[in-house]
Amino acid sequence: MSPNTSRTLPFKPADHSAAQLGLPLLELELAEQTHAELLVLSAEPERIHPALPRLFAQLARRRVAVRILHGPGRPGRTSPLAQAWQAGATVRAVTGLPYQVLVRDRVVAYVAHPGPAHTGRLERIPHPVVAASVAGVFDTICHILDDRRSGAHEDEGQDEVLRALDDGLTDDRAAARLHLSKRTFARRVAGVMERLNATSRFQAGAEAVRRGWI
Incomplete structure (x- = not known):
């Protein structure tokens, strides 16, 4: 190619202007600039394009974190979401997502256009405040999911500990029943006492009965 010959690119490598992008250009831009x-927030899992897992795999090989929140529905083994997970993406389900949007490096957002006339096209929004706001919503949802999971595990362990205490088991026998070490059981007892604001096991048992936990 001679010095005077120019080549037309589908987009400028450092293009931060607002624009509509079809899937091929979006995939190329994300691959080069993420x-x-x-x-990825996807209110409708079926709208994850089958070509995107290829992009996710490419990013994962470069150690780029790909995190996906999707709406209700259990993806099949061959669905794009399942392929995204197999490619190394973190995929989690949540209800109530209001939109389809991608956020690149928390500085640029890509929002899907509603309606069939714009299927497969996204609007690039090169505004760090907008991107950071969407990323903040993403983080908040993930924290809520983590808290729910942690709370479920705590409740399960809490019930087992309270039943053991209510049965009057020694730490050795309680730990054996729960397949725990004695130290782990004692730590769980301490956690239950803290949640009940109790200073003794007897007080913890009485408070648990008062609250209807046992």
């Missing part, structure tokens, strides 16, 4: 993290 350096640390890609967030």
Whole structure:
């Protein structure tokens, strides 16, 4: 190619202007310009394009974090979401997502256009405040999911500990029943006492009865 010959690119490598992008250009832009993290919020899992897992796999090989939140529905083994997970993406389900949006490195957002006339096209919004706001919503949802999971595990362990205490078991026998070490059982007892604001096991048992936990 001679020095005076120009080549037309589908987009400028450092293009931060607002624009509508079809899937081929979107895939190319994200592949070249995503350096640390890609967030995907998909209210409708079926709208994850089958070509995107290829992009996710490419980013994963470069150690780019790909994190996906999707709406209700259990993806099949061959669905794009399942392929995204197999490619190394973090995939989690949640209800109530209001939109389809991607966020690149928390500085640029890509919002899907509603309606069939714009199927497969996204609007690039090169505004860090907008991107950071969407990323903040993403983080908040993930924290809520983590808290729910942690709370479920705590409740399960809490019930087992309270039943053991209510049965009057020694730490050795309680630990054996729960397949725990004696130290782990004692730590769980301490956690239950803290949640009940109790200073003794007897007080913890009485408070648990008062609350209807046992």
